[in-house]
Amino acid sequence: MAVRTTCAYCGVGCGILARVTGERKVEIEGDPDHPANAGRLCSKGTHLGETVGLEGRLLHPMIGNRRTSWDKALNLVAKRFRDIIARHGPDSVAFYVSGQLLTEDYYVANKLMKGFIGSANIDTNSRLCMSSAVAGHQRAFGEDVVPASYDDLDAADLIVLVGSNTAWCHPVVYQRIMAARAARGTKLVVIDPRRTETCEEADLHLPLRPGTDVALMNGLLAHMRREGLVDEAYLSAHVSVPDGFWSALETDNDLWSVARLCDLAPADLQGFYELFAATPRTVTLFSQGINQSIRGTDQVNAIINVHLATGRIGKTGAAPFSITGQPNAMGGREVGGLASTLAAHRNFSDEDIADVGRFWAAERMATKPGLKAVDLFRAMGEGRIKAVWIMATNPAVSLPDVGRVREALAECPFVVVSDVIADTDTGRFAHVRLPAAAWGEKDGTVTNSERMISRQRALMPLPGEARPDWWIIKEVARRMGWRTAFGYDRPAEIWREHARLTAYRNEGARALDLRGKAAIGNEAYDALAPFQWGGRPFADGRFPTPDGKARLVSVAQRDAEASLADWPMTLNTGRYRDHWHTMTRTGLSPRLARHREEPLVEIHPDDAASLGLADRALARVSTPQGESVFRVAHQPGQRRGELFVPIHWTDRQSTGGRAGLLPRPLVDPHSGQPGFKMTPARIASV
Ligand code: SF4
Numbered sequence: 001m002a003v004r005t006t007c008a009y010c011g012v013g014c015g016i017l018a019r020v021t022g023e024r025k026v027e028i029e030g031d032p033d034h035p036a037n038a039g040r041l042c043s044k045g046t047h048l049g050e051t052v053g054l055e056g057r058l059l060h061p062m063i064g065n066r067r068t069s070w071d072k073a074l075n076l077v078a079k080r081f082r083d084i085i086a087r088h089g090p091d092s093v094a095f096y097v098s099g100q101l102l103t104e105d106y107y108v109a110n111k112l113m114k115g116f117i118g119s120a121n122i123d124t125n126s127r128l129c130m131s132s133a134v135a136g137h138q139r140a141f142g143e144d145v146v147p148a149s150y151d152d153l154d155a156a157d158l159i160v161l162v163g164s165n166t167a168w169c170h171p172v173v174y175q176r177i178m179a180a181r182a183a184r185g186t187k188l189v190v191i192d193p194r195r196t197e198t199c200e201e202a203d204l205h206l207p208l209r210p211g212t213d214v215a216l217m218n219g220l221l222a223h224m225r226r227e228g229l230v231d232e233a234y235l236s237a238h239v240s241v242p243d244g245f246w247s248a249l250e251t252d253n254d255l256w257s258v259a260r261l262c263d264l265a266p267a268d269l270q271g272f273y274e275l276f277a278a279t280p281r282t283v284t285l286f287s288q289g290i291n292q293s294i295r296g297t298d299q300v301n302a303i304i305n306v307h308l309a310t311g312r313i314g315k316t317g318a319a320p321f322s323i324t325g326q327p328n329a330m331g332g333r334e335v336g337g338l339a340s341t342l343a344a345h346r347n348f349s350d351e352d353i354a355d356v357g358r359f360w361a362a363e364r365m366a367t368k369p370g371l372k373a374v375d376l377f378r379a380m381g382e383g384r385i386k387a388v389w390i391m392a393t394n395p396a397v398s399l400p401d402v403g404r405v406r407e408a409l410a411e412c413p414f415v416v417v418s419d420v421i422a423d424t425d426t427g428r429f430a431h432v433r434l435p436a437a438a439w440g441e442k443d444g445t446v447t448n449s450e451r452m453i454s455r456q457r458a459l460m461p462l463p464g465e466a467r468p469d470w471w472i473i474k475e476v477a478r479r480m481g482w483r484t485a486f487g488y489d490r491p492a493e494i495w496r497e498h499a500r501l502t503a504y505r506n507e508g509a510r511a512l513d514l515r516g517k518a519a520i521g522n523e524a525y526d527a528l529a530p531f532q533w534g535g536r537p538f539a540d541g542r543f544p545t546p547d548g549k550a551r552l553v554s555v556a557q558r559d560a561e562a563s564l565a566d567w568p569m570t571l572n573t574g575r576y577r578d579h580w581h582t583m584t585r586t587g588l589s590p591r592l593a594r595h596r597e598e599p600l601v602e603i604h605p606d607d608a609a610s611l612g613l614a615d616r617a618l619a620r621v622s623t624p625q626g627e628s629v630f631r632v633a634h635q636p637g638q639r640r641g642e643l644f645v646p647i648h649w650t651d652r653q654s655t656g657g658r659a660g661l662l663p664r665p666l667v668d669p670h671s672g673q674p675g676f677k678m679t680p681a682r683i684a685s686v
Contacts, residue, residue, distance in 0.1 A: 004031055005457040006446055007045040008100075008439035009580050011324030012036060012172045013448020014045055015530065018440070018459050026052050026440060026459060035530055036150060036448055042171030043578050043592065050589040052440050052460070058422040059464025062433040070465060073432055074472075077389070078479030080414045081117075084387045090119035090364065092386045094376050097337055098393035099126045099326025102444030102456060104494040105469035106328070107335040108486065109391065110343055112477045113370075114336065115362035116485065120348075120370030121385070123339040125393040126329040127373040128674055132291040133322035134333060134341075135671035136300025139553050140308065142545030143345050144333055145511045147313055147537045148283060148321035149450045154180050155317030158187045158279035162213065162303065163289015163677075165196040168577040170287070170323055170449075174198065187279065189272055191216065192289060193572065194602075194644060195637030204272055207639055209263040210570055210678050213290060215557035216269075217302035219258030222249050223273040224310055231311030238541040239308050240549045248554055261557065263639075280310075281317035288325065288574070294675035296668045298555040305552050313550075314538035323449045330447035334512055335498060339370035340672070344502040345512045359504050361485060372672030373399060374665050381408035389416040391469060392436065396425040397582050397650045400674045401625060401665040418472055421584045425651050435466040439585075442468050444491045445528070453514075454530040470494060492525035510544055511537055567680030569607075571623060571643045573659045579648045587653065599657030601630035601683065602644040608634050611683065618656075618686040621645065623679045626661035629686055643681055 002017040015034020019027040026049040032039035061073035084092055095113050097106065106124075113122040137144045153159060153176055166174040178201060180186045190202040191213070199205040208216055224230055225246070235241060252258075255273070259266040276282060284307065290299045304320045312318035324330055336343035346352035348369055357365040371379055377395065379385045381404055388409075399405045409415055409429035417430040420438040427433055443458045462468075470491060477486035488494050496518055503515035511534045520528070543550040578595035579586045586592045601621055603613065613619050615634045620627055621643060630645055638644060649657040663676045 003457050003459045004455070005459065006454045007041070007327065008048060008585065009044050009327060010170055011326055011329055011449040012170050013327065013446060013452060013454060014041055014172050015454065016041070016045065016048070020459050024053050024460065025049070034454070036450070036452055037172045040172045040175050043595070044580060044586060047589045047592050048439070050591065051585045053588065054463055055588065056421055056423065057438070057463060057466070058419055058433055058435040059466060060435060061465065064431065070467070073434060074475045074479055077416050077432055078476050081387055081476070082480050084414065085117060088386055090117050091121060092384065093117065093119065094121035094371065094380070094385050094388045095391065096373065096376060096388060096393065096395060097122060097124045097332070097391045099124060099129065099329035099332055100392040101332065101469055102328060102442060102446060102491070103331035103335055103498065104444040104491040105473065106332045106337045107343070107494055107498045108470045108473045108477070108488070110336045111360060112473060112486070114342060114366040115357065115360040116364065116477065116480070116482050118364030118366055120339050120366035120368065121376065122337065122370060123373045123376055124332050124337040125373070125395070125398060126326060126332050127338065127672060128292070128398060129288065129325040130291050130322060130329055131338060131673045132293070132296025132668050132671040133300050134338065135297040136304060137322070139297070139301055140304045140550055141538070141543050143511055144341070145534060145537045145544070146322055146449065146451055148319035149532065149536070150176060152283050152317050152319055152321070153177055155281065156180070156186055156283040157184070157281040157317065158189070158275060160189045160191065160276070160282060160284040161198060162191045162284060162286040164285060164287035164323065165192070165198050165574065166285070166287070167196065167198040169325070169575050171577070173323065187275060189275065193639050193642060204268060204275070206264055206268055206272060209261070210572065210642065211293065211295065212262040212557065213299045214295060214302045214555050215258050215261045217306055218249060218555070218557065219253045219255065219269070220273055220276060221306045221309055222253035223255070224277060224306070225249070227277050229277050230309050234311035234541070235309060238543070238549055240547070240551045242552065242554055245552055245554050248556065280312060282312055283317065283319055283321050285321040285323055287323050289677060291673055292676040293678065294666050294668050295558060296673050296675070297670035301553040302555050305555070308550050308552055314536060314541065328446040330449065330451065331445065334447060339372050339376070343498070344504070345510050355505050356501070359501050363482065372667070374667050374672065374674055377405045377408050378665070380412050383411070385412065387414040388412055389418070390426055391418045394424050394426045394582050394650070396429065397660045398647070399660070400663040400676065402660045403626060404665070418469060420466070423652065424584065434472050435464060436472065437462055437466050437468045441466065444470070445495060450532065451534050452530050452532045455528050490522065492522045495525055496520070567624065567682055569641050569643055569681045569683060571621065571645065571662060571679040571681035573645055573647050573663065573676050576646050576648060579646070581648065582650050583648045583653065596646070599630055599646050599649045599654065599659070600633040602633050602635035602638050603683065604638040604640050604642070605634040605636060607640055608632060611685070613683065613685055619683050620686050621662065621681060621683050623662045623664070623681045625664050625679070628658040628661050629656035643683060
C-alpha cells in the first residue's frame with residue numbers, strides 16, 4: 001500500500017506516494033491529490049527511492065570513534081551542556097539546526113534552548129537561505145507572512161522571476177508556470193545576471209549587473225508613479241508611507257539612469273516596466289539571487305514596495321512571493337528556529353517573552369535575540385561558545401569562510417552532531433555523534449513555500465539504533481532536569497502544543513494561527529491532509545502591525561562594489577538541477593549524478609579566450625577568502641566578468657571544486673544572511 005508523504009528536498013513541498021517493495025526498496029510517484037504538485041515530480045523527487053539504502057549511514061551513537069549506548073551518549077551530552085552552562089552561563093552554548101528537520105523536531109529544540117537553557121543561541125541553516133525574506137516581511141507586514149500561493153501562479157497574467165533559476169531549483173513550480181503559460185498565455189520575465197535554463201521560455205530576460213536589484217525595482221516604482229499607476233486609495237487605507245519616501249524615489253530613477261546602473265538595454269527595461277504597468281495580475285517570485293546578498297533585505301523590500309504601492313497584494317494572481325530552498329524552512333520559521341525570533345512568529349518584545357514563557361512554564365526564558373549563524377561560529381572561534389549541538393546540517397561545508405568555521409569547531413570544547421550520515425565534514429569534529437532518523441523513517445509535519453502544512457510519514461522501520469530528532473532532543477532535555485516539560489511520547493503531542501501556542505493570546509494579532517488543528521487526536525494527526533494556514537493573507541487590507549497598516553520601506557541602491565585590481569571578476573554560486581546541498585543523499589543516485597558529474601566554473605567564452613582558458617581545462621578560482629580548482633565550462637549565458645560555480649562538492653567527494661572555500665563572511669545588516677552571490681574573484685589556468 002502506498003504511503004502519502006512529502007519530498008525530502010526543496011521548498012516546493014511536493015506530495016509523494018511511496019510504496020515499499022522490499023528491504024530498503026521504495027517506489028516513488030507524485031501524489032495526484034496533493035495541492036502543491038498534483039502528481040508532478042522533478043528528477044530529484046522521482047529518484048528518491050534510490051537514496052534510501054544504508055550505505056554510509058550512522059547507525060549507532062558514537063563517542064569519538066567508539067560505539068556506545070544511547071544512555072551513555074545522552075548522559076554525556078546532558079552533563080557537558082549542564083556543566084558548561086553552570087560555569088559560563090547559558091549564552092556559552094548553542095544549537096545549529098536545519099531546514100531538513102521536521103516542525104516537531106524544530107519545536108522541541110527551540111523550546112529547550114529558548115525556554116529552559118535560557119539563551120536564543122539557536123540558529124538554522126535557513127539563515128543562509130531566506131532570512132532576508134523573513135526580515136523583509138517583518139519590516140513590511142509586521143510578521144513573517146508569505147502573501148502568495150501556488151494558485152496565484154495559475155491565475156497571474158505576468159510572472160516576474162527575480163534571482164531564481166526556477167527551472168532547476170524549484171522545478172515543479174516551474175512546470176506549473178509553464179502549464180499556466182500554455183493554458184492562459186501568462187507572460188514571463190526573468191531578472192537574473194545569468195542566462196539560465198529558466199530564461200529559455202521567457203518573454204524577456206533582463207541580465208542585470210549583480211547587486212542592482214534595488215535600483216531596478218525603485219526604477220519600476222518610479223515609473224508606475226509617473227504613469228499615475230500607484231494605487232492611492234489602497235495606500236491611504238492600508239499602507240504607511242514614511243516621510244520623504246516619494247521624493248527620495250525621484251532621484252536617479254529615470255529609465256536611462258537605471259538602465260545604465262543595471263547595465264541593461266534601455267529598450268528592454270522599458271519593455272519590462274510597460275508590461276508590468278499594463279498587467280495588474282502580477283506575481284513577483286524571488287529566491288536566493290535576492291536573499292543571498294549583503295543587500296538582501298533591502299532587495300526584498302524594494303520588491304514588496306512595488307506590490308504594496310500598486311495594491312498588488314491580497315488579491316488573486318497578485319503578490320510578492322518568496323520561495324524557500326529547503327523542505328521545512330517555513331516550519332522552522334513558524335516555531336522560532338531562527339535566533340532572531342521566538343516560537344509562533346513571536347518576537348523578543350517583553351510581552352511576547354512573557355507569553356511564551358508562561359505557555360511553556362519556562363524555567364529560564366531567553367530575553368534577547370541570539371547569535372546568527374555567521375556570528376555564532378565566529379563567537380565559537382573566539383572561545384565564547386564552548387558547546388555546540390549541530391543537527392542535520394554540514395556547516396563545515398556550507399557556511400562562508402569554512403576555514404575559520406573548521407578552526408572554530410576544532411577548538412570548541414564540546415561538539416555534538418546529530419546526523420544520518422556517518423562521515424560528514426562537520427561530523428569529523430564531533431566529540432559525540434548521534435544517529436538520526438532519515439527521510440522515509442521519520443514522522444511529523446513540514447510547511448512548504450506557500451504555507452501548506454503536510455505530513456511527512458515513516459515508510460520503513462528505524463535502522464540500527466537511529467532515532468527521530470525530537471526524541472533525541474527531549475531525552476537530553478529530560479536528562480538536564482526538565483522531565484515534565486519534555487515528556488513527549490509522539491510527534492502528535494508536540495504538534496498539539498505547537499498549534500496551541502500559535503493561538504495563545506492571539507486574538508487576530510498574528511496571521512499564524514493553528515487553533516483549528518490544536519485538539520486533533522493521534523489518529524487525526526496521522527491522517528492529517530495537507531492544509532494551508534493564513535488563507536489569502538491581507539485580502540481584507542489589514543496587516544499584523546500595531547496600526548493594521550503595511551509599511552513602505554525606503555531603500556536606496558548602494559553603489560556596486562568597485563572591481564579591485566587584483567580581483568577583476570565577480571563570483572556567483574548556486575545549485576545544479578539534480579543535486580541537493582552537499583550531495584549526501586543525491587550523490588547516492590547514479591542517475592542523478594549523470595546530469596553533472598563534476599563541478600564546473602562557468603565563464604563567458606570571450607573572457608575565457610582573453611585569459612587563455614580552453615573549454616574543459618582546469619583553472620584555479622581565487623577570492624580574498626580562498627581558492628579551489630574547477631574544470632572550465634565556456635558558457636555564453638554568463639555576463640562578461642562573472643563566474644559561476646556549484647555549491648555541492650565537499651572534501652568527501654573531491655579535492656577541487658570546493659565553492660565553500662570562496663565566499664567572504666559578509667552578511668546583510670538586517671537579516672544576518674551571508675552574501676554568497678557577489679564575491680570578488682580571479683581565475684587563472686593551473
Ligand atoms: Fe522534491 Fe522540490 Fe522536486 Fe518537488 S520540486 S519533487 S519538492 S525537489
